[in-house]
Amino acid sequence: MRNLMFVLGFAGLASAGFSTSAVGAVQNEVDARHLNKIGIEVLSTAPGEIDGYVRAVTNQGMFYVSDDGTRLISGNVFDITGKEPVNLSEAAMANVRLKMLEGFTDDMIVYPAENEKYEVTIFTDTTCGYCQRLHQNMSSYHxxxxxxxxxxxxxGGMSSKGARQLQTVWCADDKKAAIAAFKDEESFSGSSNCSNPVAEHYQLGKSFGVTGTPAIILPDGRMVPGALPASRLVAExxxxxxx
Structure with missing residues (x-):
């Protein structure tokens, strides 16, 4: 292990496997004999912060995987040599998030501030009470x-009430009217049977490590959970x- 670092959230051994194509584009190679059997699909890999382990971005978030593909670590690596611990895992994942978000710009429902200073991307669910509260306070963020x-x-996944409502939102001609209606727990007449990106958004969020909503991606790529008040969001x- 380099310098003085520690790992949180050790997940132990896993019978997991990478496809050769998933790891062939990076410097570190991982034994490809075993991860798909436990439902983990590798999206990209990079040299990790732990000797002998590769940092892997997957459809279930980020993990560290041993070079021989037999061990899987879930958690963050911190450098504790300075005055304050530095989360090396989050710093690396922040850059990945920003890069991956570039492909979803046209899918976003945007509420622009008149005198814009910052932009944040929020994974939201219409059935989430904290998401509803955040939306109701939109003027404070602006x-x-x-x-x-x-x-x-x-x-609740792609079979949930929230998924159906979100699909209806992204199918609507007036997406802002649709999402406002659902978040105010009002009825909205529309169809969810169209070609919409909700499933892709959901998978993107899972690869980012989103487990609940709202999940806020800051301008530097860091992710913070919860409906932060505007002043606290600016501080972050x-x-x-x-x-």
């Missing part, structure tokens, strides 16, 4: 110069700018 950009994340954004 007052701080924060533009809100929504992606869909049905907490500025924290990233100062690092």
């Amino acid at each position: 007052a701080e110069g924060i533009t809100i950009k929504y992606l869909a994340f049905p907490r 954004i500025k924290k990233g700018e100062s690092q």
Whole structure:
């Protein structure tokens, strides 16, 4: 292990396997004999913070996988050599999130601030009480110069009520009217039977490590959970700018 670091959330041994194509484009290679059998699909890999382990972005979030493909670690690696611990895993994942978000820009429902200073992307669910509260306070975020950009994340999976509502939202001609109606727990007449990106948004969120909503992606790629008040959200954004 490099320097003084520690790992949180050890997941132990896993009979897991990478496809050769998933790891062939990076410097580190992982034994491809075994992960698909436990439902984990590798999207990309990169050299990790732990000697002998590759950092893998998957359809279930980020993991560290041993070079021989027999061990899987779930958790964050911190460098504790400075005054404050530095989350090396989150820093690496932040860059990955920003890159992956580029392909979803056209899918977002955007609420622009008139005097924009910051942009945040939020994975949202119409049936989530905290998401509803955040939406109702949209004016407070705009007052701080924060533009809100929504992606869909049905907490209960793609068979849930939230998924059906989110599909209806993204099928609607007026998406803002649809999402506002559902978040206000009002009826909205529309169809969910169209070609819509909700399933893709859901998989993107899972690969980011989203487990609940709202999940906010900051301008620097860090992810923070919950309906943060506007002032606290600005503080989190500025924290990233100062690092």
